[in-house]
Amino acid sequence: MSLDQPAHRRPRVAAAVLAGGVGSRMGSAHPKQLLRLAGQTILERSVAALCAAPEVDEVVVVMNAAHLAEAEKILAEGRYDKVSRIVPGGASRSESSLAALQAVDDYDDNDLLLLHDAARPLVSGRTITACVTELTEVGAVGVAVPSSDTVVQVTLDASGREVIAAVPDRAALRRMQTPQGFRLGVIRRAYARAFADPGFTATDDCGVVLRYLPEEPVRIVTGEESNIKVTHPSDLAVAEALLRTGVAQ
Numbered sequence: 510m511s512l513d514q515p516a517h518r519r520p521r522v523a524a525a526v527l528a529g530g531v532g533s534r535m536g537s538a539h540p541k542q543l544l545r546l547a548g549q550t551i552l553e554r555s556v557a558a559l560c561a562a563p564e565v566d567e568v569v570v571v572m573n574a575a576h577l578a579e580a581e582k583i584l585a586e587g588r589y590d591k592v593s594r595i596v597p598g599g600a601s602r603s604e605s606s607l608a609a610l611q612a613v614d615d616y617d618d619n620d621l622l623l624l625h626d627a628a629r630p631l632v633s634g635r636t637i638t639a640c641v642t643e644l645t646e647v648g649a650v651g652v653a654v655p656s657s658d659t660v661v662q663v664t665l666d667a668s669g670r671e672v673i674a675a676v677p678d679r680a681a682l683r684r685m686q687t688p689q690g691f692r693l694g695v696i697r698r699a700y701a702r703a704f705a706d707p708g709f710t711a712t713d714d715c716g717v718v719l720r721y722l723p724e725e726p727v728r729i730v731t732g733e734e735s736n737i738k739v740t741h742p743s744d745l746a747v748a749e750a751l752l753r754t755g756v757a758q
């Protein structure tokens with residue numbers, strides 16, 4: 510903890526919106542976070558959700574470097590008061606998470622960081638609050654939902670075709686979403702170890718803690734089906750419908 514902070518102060522809470530991707534699966538010329546969803550960009554919707562959360566003090570946007578100026582313009586016009594920094598993302602999602610960590614290097618290890626996919630514009634205030642609440646007890650938390658599909662592990666047969674290798678017990682499986690939240694000391698240590706590992710790859714941030722700080726419990730908060738990740742063109746239509754019908758806001 511830095512010397513100019515009282516020891517008993519409440520932890521500061523930063524939220525990072527990860528928007529460093531190119532959206533290749535969306536197949537659009539523009540990164541998907543800059544596409545409009547019911548009249549507002551996906552990026553703005555994610556930023557607005559985090560800005561509206563009373564627990565969040567500050568929002569950092571990690572933007573695809575080629576579109577930084579565009580994001581700055583959009584977010585300035587929208588007057589998102591909690592957005593303090595817009596920084597360039599990295600080549601992978603993990604490198605963009607690292608850029609978020611670097612953007613809050615003035616925060617103490619005891620402060621909190623939520624990492625959220627820009628591509629999940631329908632996240633609710635309830636889910637954000639639940640993450641921050643859990644971080645009063647644990648150092649790492651991730652939002653997840655049960656799977657309504659059976660999930661199988663596959664392998665390749667001799668002819669190179671996919672076959673089922675295992676059917677894990679569905680009751681013990683969850684589909685991870687974001688936000689994923691951390692005490693900064695925890696996520697800093699996990700990423701320091703991860704980036705020292707030449708074989709490091711990850712698809713989310715909780716997985717980095719699980720792998721590199723195995724002694725650290727990563728708690729699950731049950732999320733909402735409506736917190737979809739806009740990934741393929743059909744997800745845009747689903748997101749529009751969720752907004753139109755009031756299932757999401």
Ligand SMILES: Nc1ccn([C@@H]2O[C@H](COP(=O)(O)OP(=O)(O)OP(=O)(O)O)[C@@H](O)[C@H]2O)c(=O)n1
Nearest residue numbers: 527528529530531532533534600601605627628
């Ligand atoms: N280098 C990257 C890659 C991804 N992301 C962000 O991580 C979130 C989840 O990634 P994904 O849905 O895969 O987005 P893209 O990488 O843009 O999509 P694709 O994999 O289809 O190219 C998105 O908000 C994306 O912008 C990021 O900040 N930096």
Ligand SMILES: C[C@](O)(CO)[C@H](O)COP(=O)(O)O
Nearest residue numbers: 602626685686687712713738
């Ligand atoms: C973090 C995440 O949204 C959890 O489901 C997901 O792993 C991101 O994966 P992507 O391939 O970067 O979309």
